[in-house]
Amino acid sequence: MPTHGFMSTEMTQHHTSFTSPCAESAQVSKSGTLWLPDKYGNVFTSESDSEGTYKDLQKIAYVGPSRPLGHVFDANDNLVICDASKV
Numbered sequence: 353m354p355t356h357g358f359m360s361t362e363m364t365q366h367h368t369s370f371t372s373p374c375a376e377s378a379q380v381s382k383s384g385t386l387w388l389p390d391k392y393g394n395v396f397t398s399e400s401d402s403e404g405t406y407k408d409l410q411k412i413a414y415v416g417p418s419r420p421l422g423h424v425f426d427a428n429d430n431l432v433i434c435d436a437s438k439v
Contacts, residue, residue: 377422382429389433393418 375388375396386398386406395413398406419437426432 377420379423379425381425381431387423387431389415389418389420389423389431391418391420395431395433 374390374392378386378388380386384400386400388396388398388409390396393415394411395415396409397412398409400406415433415435417437418433418435421434421436423431423433
């Protein structure tokens, strides 16, 4: 249940043990980094530990007020966010 703009995240392929910032989608890049763009325009990442668990979120970018519909990685492993407010 969301509290103060945050919600718990469960993933089926990877173990997680953190509270995510209202992530609109979640994906793991080729390098193994978990990426979580949120509905406020922030982008968070997390690296897995030796057990494959994602624990610590790092805010790495702010893409501005946004309405992300999802994200994907291109052939060069660059993050591409589909943002309805910027079309």
